[in-house]
Amino acid sequence: MKKWIALLVVAVMFAALASGCGGGSSQKPAAVKDSIVVAQGTDIEDLDPHGIASTPSAIVTEHIFDTLVTLDKDFKIVPRLAESWQSSPDGKEWTFKLRKGVKFTDGTVFNAQVVKFNIERLLDPKVKVLLRGYIDQVAKVEVVDEYTVKMILKYPHAPFLARLSSASNAMLSPAAVAKYGADIGRNPVGTGPYKVKEWVRGDKLVLERNEEYWGAKPAIKTVVFKPVPDNNTRLAMLEAGDADIIVRVPPVEYDRLSKNANVKVVRSNSTREIYMVMNVNNQYLKDPRVRQALNYAVNKEEIVNGILKGAGKAVDSPLLQEMFPYKKVGAYEFNPTKAKQLLAEAGYPNGFKLTIHHPVGRYLEDKRLVEAIQGYLKNVGIDAELKTMEWAAYLTFVRKPADQAETQLFLMGWGPWILDGDQMLYPLFVSGEFPPGGNNYGFYKNDEVDALLKKGTSTTVEKDRADAYGKAQELIMKDAPWIFLHSEMQIVAMKKNLDGVVVLPIEQLRLAGAKWAQ
Amino acid sequence: MTWIAVWRQLKRNRLALLGLVIVAFFIAVALFAPLLAPHDPLAQSIARAGETPSAQHLLGRDELGRDVLSRLIYGARISLTVGLITVVIGAGIGVPLGAISGYFGGRTDLVIQRLIDIMLAFPAMLLAIVLVSTLGVNLENAMIAIGVVSIPVYARLVRGTTLVLRDIEYVQAARAIGLSNAGIIVRHIIPNLLSPLIVQSTLQIATAILWAAGLSFLGLGAQAPTPEWGAMLSSGRTFIRNAPHIVTFPGLTIMITVLGLNLLGDGLRDALDPRMKL
Numbered sequence: 001m002k003k004w005i006a007l008l009v010v011a012v013m014f015a016a017l018a019s020g021c022g023g024g025s026s027q028k029p030a031a032v033k034d035s036i037v038v039a040q041g042t043d044i045e046d047l048d049p050h051g052i053a054s055t056p057s058a059i060v061t062e063h064i065f066d067t068l069v070t071l072d073k074d075f076k077i078v079p080r081l082a083e084s085w086q087s088s089p090d091g092k093e094w095t096f097k098l099r100k101g102v103k104f105t106d107g108t109v110f111n112a113q114v115v116k117f118n119i120e121r122l123l124d125p126k127v128k129v130l131l132r133g134y135i136d137q138v139a140k141v142e143v144v145d146e147y148t149v150k151m152i153l154k155y156p157h158a159p160f161l162a163r164l165s166s167a168s169n170a171m172l173s174p175a176a177v178a179k180y181g182a183d184i185g186r187n188p189v190g191t192g193p194y195k196v197k198e199w200v201r202g203d204k205l206v207l208e209r210n211e212e213y214w215g216a217k218p219a220i221k222t223v224v225f226k227p228v229p230d231n232n233t234r235l236a237m238l239e240a241g242d243a244d245i246i247v248r249v250p251p252v253e254y255d256r257l258s259k260n261a262n263v264k265v266v267r268s269n270s271t272r273e274i275y276m277v278m279n280v281n282n283q284y285l286k287d288p289r290v291r292q293a294l295n296y297a298v299n300k301e302e303i304v305n306g307i308l309k310g311a312g313k314a315v316d317s318p319l320l321q322e323m324f325p326y327k328k329v330g331a332y333e334f335n336p337t338k339a340k341q342l343l344a345e346a347g348y349p350n351g352f353k354l355t356i357h358h359p360v361g362r363y364l365e366d367k368r369l370v371e372a373i374q375g376y377l378k379n380v381g382i383d384a385e386l387k388t389m390e391w392a393a394y395l396t397f398v399r400k401p402a403d404q405a406e407t408q409l410f411l412m413g414w415g416p417w418i419l420d421g422d423q424m425l426y427p428l429f430v431s432g433e434f435p436p437g438g439n440n441y442g443f444y445k446n447d448e449v450d451a452l453l454k455k456g457t458s459t460t461v462e463k464d465r466a467d468a469y470g471k472a473q474e475l476i477m478k479d480a481p482w483i484f485l486h487s488e489m490q491i492v493a494m495k496k497n498l499d500g501v502v503v504l505p506i507e508q509l510r511l512a513g514a515k516w517a518q
Numbered sequence: 519m520t521w522i523a524v525w526r527q528l529k530r531n532r533l534a535l536l537g538l539v540i541v542a543f544f545i546a547v548a549l550f551a552p553l554l555a556p557h558d559p560l561a562q563s564i565a566r567a568g569e570t571p572s573a574q575h576l577l578g579r580d581e582l583g584r585d586v587l588s589r590l591i592y593g594a595r596i597s598l599t600v601g602l603i604t605v606v607i608g609a610g611i612g613v614p615l616g617a618i619s620g621y622f623g624g625r626t627d628l629v630i631q632r633l634i635d636i637m638l639a640f641p642a643m644l645l646a647i648v649l650v651s652t653l654g655v656n657l658e659n660a661m662i663a664i665g666v667v668s669i670p671v672y673a674r675l676v677r678g679t680t681l682v683l684r685d686i687e688y689v690q691a692a693r694a695i696g697l698s699n700a701g702i703i704v705r706h707i708i709p710n711l712l713s714p715l716i717v718q719s720t721l722q723i724a725t726a727i728l729w730a731a732g733l734s735f736l737g738l739g740a741q742a743p744t745p746e747w748g749a750m751l752s753s754g755r756t757f758i759r760n761a762p763h764i765v766t767f768p769g770l771t772i773m774i775t776v777l778g779l780n781l782l783g784d785g786l787r788d789a790l791d792p793r794m795k796l
Contacts, residue, residue: 232756252760299564306564306583360737367753371742372582375562386742388655 033516035222036498038509039234039243043202043227048185049170050122053130055507058167058417060225062508063207065170065190068096068115069161073502075322075419077161081110081171081191091156091460098147102214104173106189112149116141117174119151131168133427134418158460159420166417167508193218193512202227219500219515238263238493245501245509249491251311251364262496267311270490271322271505272415273424274312274363276356276373276483277398277442279407284352291480293342294409295332297380298373302334304486307365307372312486318429318476320487322505323419325466329477331484339380351381357410358386359394364488370411373483384409399435402443412441413488417506421469422457429453429476444481527789534785540778548594557585559592559745568761578763581753582743586764589745590771596746597775600661600730601723607665609719612672613711617703619673620680631677634670642667646729650738657730657746660739664729668722675718676711683707713790717783724779731772747772 040056049061068082082096102110119141121127129135137157142150153160163169176189188196193215194207207223226243228234231250237243239260249257249265258265278285278294285291300314313321316331343351354377358370367388374384389397398407416423427433430453431445449472456468477484492503497517502510528534547554557575563583571578577586619630637645649663683689684707692702731748733739740746742753747768754764 250756252757256760302564306567367742368581371753372562372564374743375560375582378560388737388741 032518034220035224036220036244036511036514037224037226037242038245038511039226039228039237039247041227041229041231041234041248044205044225046185047188047196047199048128049167049172049188049190050118051128051130051185052168055415056227059508060205060207061170061188061190062167062192063194063223063511064188064192064196065167065172066102066192067167067170068098068164070165071419071504071506073504075505077165081115082164085161087161087460091158092153094151094153094160095144096149096151098149099214100147102191103212104176104189104191105195105210105212106173106176108173108175108189110171110191111146112143114171114174115149116143117177118169118171121172121177122169129168131166131417134163134166135169137163155458156460157457158462158465159418159422159457162418162420162423168417194223197222215512218512220511223511235493238495244498245492245494245511247490247492247507247509248364249493251307251309251491254309254311254491257493263493264496264498265491265493266501266503267489267491268503269313269322269505270415270488270507271320271419272363272413272488272490272507273315273320274369274411274413274485274488275315276485277407277410277412278481278483279405279409279442280445280481281402281405281443282408284348284354285408287346288479289342289346290348292332293339293346293380294377294382294483295480296335296339296342297382298376298483298485299334300331300485303369303372307368308486308488311364311489311491313489314486315484317473318482318484319421319424319469319473323416323421323424325421325462325469327466327470327473329473332480336376336380343380343382348381351383354382354384355408356384356386357389357394357397357407359391359411360388362391363411363413366411369485398441401436402434405435405443407441409483410441414439415488415507419505421465422453425469425472425476426453426457429472429481442481444476444479446475446479449475449479524786524789528785531785531788533781534788537778537781537783537785540774541782544594544775544778545598547591548598551591551595555585555588555591557588559584559588560743561585568757568764570761570763577767578761580750580764581757581761584743586750586767589750590747590767593745593747593750593768593771594775596657596740596744597727597730597772600657600664601726601779603661604665604668604726604730605719605722607662608668608722609672609715611666612669613676613708613715615669616673616676617680617707617711620677621684621699621703621707623681627677630673634673637667637670643729643732646733647736647738650733655738655741657734657740657744660730660733663733664726667729668726671718671722672715675714679711679714680707683710717787717790720779720783720786724776724783727772727779728776 042056044057044060045054046052047061049065052058052061066081068080069077070080072078081099083099084097085094087094098112119138122129122135123138137153137160138151139154140152144150171191173189177184180187193210193213195210197208198206205225209218209221234246235253238246254265257263278291280286304312304314314331317327317329319326356370356374358366360367370386374386377384398410414424414428427439429440429444429449431450433440434443435441452468452472456465459465490507494501498514499517500513500515561584566579567581567583569579575585580586615630619627645667646663649666650659653659689702689706692706730739734746734748735752740749750768751765757764
């Protein structure tokens with residue numbers, strides 16, 4: 001009797017399974033789809049563009065709002081709400097001619113007054129602006145006429161135009177700010193190709209086409225963003241058809257996914273550089289020979305090929321190739337013998353003990369990466385202990401001032417939204433940028449580098465900047481305040497028949513030009 | 519009952535014998551790890567990470583190109599150590615507590631038993647996680663945590679048996695000739711507790727190995743590059759689609775070892791329990 005019941009149960013389960021599968025395939029709509037589901041790793045914090053600093057949020061706000069200028073897929077600065085611009089010979093005054101006939105989704109007309117309002121809001125210390133450094137070179141904004149606006153800078157600043165392309169410098173409707181006040185982050189009103197239809201925090205954000213959009217009308221009517229933290233879940237969603245685009249595909253899955261006939265995998269460069277910071281106040285790491293030895297000890301190429309499965313590029317300069325003004329300085333080659341020799345010269349023929357701190361789940365294969373580095377260091381006699389920390393706690397830990405810092409060697413990444421070298425070299429290597437306020441977490445200080453980087457940020461003559469930054473890159477590489485590792489590639493996967501999605505090197509997606517192939 | 523009698527009893531139980539063989543094998547592997555391991559368990563070779571089993575590497579290479587078999591062999595040492603140390607901690611504290619509680623009864627019993635109740639009120643794994651998080655994440659603290667959470671198991675077992683033993687004639691006799699309470703507990707109660715304790719400890723080693731693997735899986739136990747089975751399982755799980763051998767072999771190893779210990783424990787219980795005699 002029992003056996004029969006068991007058999008019956010199994011039969012019912014199989015029947016349910018079979019009908020479930022059948023149901024899935026018969027649900028495919030006959031008509032052309034006009035929606036896209038995007039699965040991201042983390043949720044959107046807020047939709048007030050001025051208040052955001054994370055890439056997943058920026059991906060969304062960039063579809064609701066417009067900036068004055070933007071980047072195209074070749075990283076060039078191109079017009080958006082500003083049609084043309086001009087700077088004074090001394091580089092302190094910038095005049096923008098604005099696009100005419102642009103309206104916010106609440107009917108407000110976009111004009112010079114709106115630009116003035118937005119820049120002043122960005123500069124207002126009472127407003128929460130996380131990336132104020134992207135705009136605070138502006139001293140004053142003047143309305144010249146209805147569609148002409150002039151910005152006066154405190155000092156000439158070469159990357160200024162690039163900074164205006166940052167998602168955090170987008171244009172909000174002044175009327176909406178007045179209406180919603182602090183709630184503007186939940187009721188965003190912009191001029192972009194999409195507007196918010198529905199937002200259920202932690203579940204989904206639904207964008208709907210802005211029918212009055214000034215640019216080319218998007219082919220896709222609805223875009224849904226879903227937060228899915230687990231890599232494998234996102235992958236399963238794409239393969240099962242629950243998502244149309246997924247970001248941050250684990251590199252180990254690249255080969256397998258590429259073979260899937262229904263999926264196209266886009267692997268492209270990103271501007272995120274990954275490195276191990278050395279606290280130069282550490283008793284061992286204060287010696288440049290030791291720091292160079294650590295660089296010689298690690299096989300960067302092997303990490304890129306073996307751990308990242310090619311989804312990265314070993315760096316050969318503190319600055320990435322994509323950024324102006326990159327100079328190829330030459331990486332430390334993998335040479336454990338030389339590393340041992342340098343360690344012996346520095347007085348540590350038998351190595352020493354170190355602690356490596358690292359986050360997990362933040363960067364591509366971060367845990368495996370530090371485990372590999374631990375192995376390389378062991379080969380040259382350095383006994384490293386790994387300490388894993390949760391991301392938020394980790395940030396607090398590495399941001400302590402010099403006298404409280406417990407860091408020795410730790411994993412970090414930096415992925416600026418604008419591709420000017422200033423955005424990388426200045427905050428990470430100038431001695432004025434020590435924590436707790438700044439991002440020079442290793443307390444690196446070289447007076448010559450300081451002077452060169454200051455010169456680079458305050459001149460607009462391209463050649464002078466290239467010279468200053470070029471020399472700085474050489475000096476930094478020689479001083480080796482980091483173990484220079486690689487730049488990450490971003491792997492985005494989508495349905496094969498989805499065309500026109502632009503993947504930018506700043507880890508962002510542009511969906512306004514997307515459409516489903518017939 | 520003599521040990522020969524126990525062995526005779528055990529021999530009749532095929533499953534228990536299988537368990538004994540597995541456990542003996544596991545102990546031998548742990549003891550002779552350096553002789554048995556074909557490679558250095560820490561030698562990485564990233565270029566060859568994830569290679570499938572071959573003649574050179576019988577169980578393949580892991581996510582950093584290390585030899586999986588060698589890591590499993592060295593991992594046996596860690597698991598055996600974890601099992602033994604946690605049992606020593608758990609029994610070392612739990613047995614005296616239980617014996618005192620059962621022997622004296624009354625208010626002492628009440629206080630001790632309520633403390634044990636408090637410990638039992640938390641799910642063991644959760645309590646272990648809390649302990650490790652407070653003490654600091656490493657294998658030593660994981661062992662302490664697992665040892666501590668197994669105290670109630672011993673305390674309860676010993677108390678129950680002691681309650682029976684303290685009224686038995688030879689204990690009464692010992693008391694009559696003026697032996698101190700401590701003397702009675704050490705010389706008469708505890709020796710008579712040995713059989714249930716042996717059974718319980720065999721099973722507890724299995725539980726401890728599982729818990730240690732669980733803690734390491736969550737990143738709260740052994741730290742890289744220690745070849746701990748649970749940690750191997752955890753770091754290999756991302757490769758389950760591409761290189762399933764990395765995660766399969768540690769999983770199988772844990773399963774077989776724990777199964778062996780449980781079979782042996784069950785067999786010992788049958789053999790040692792006079793009421794179960796056929």
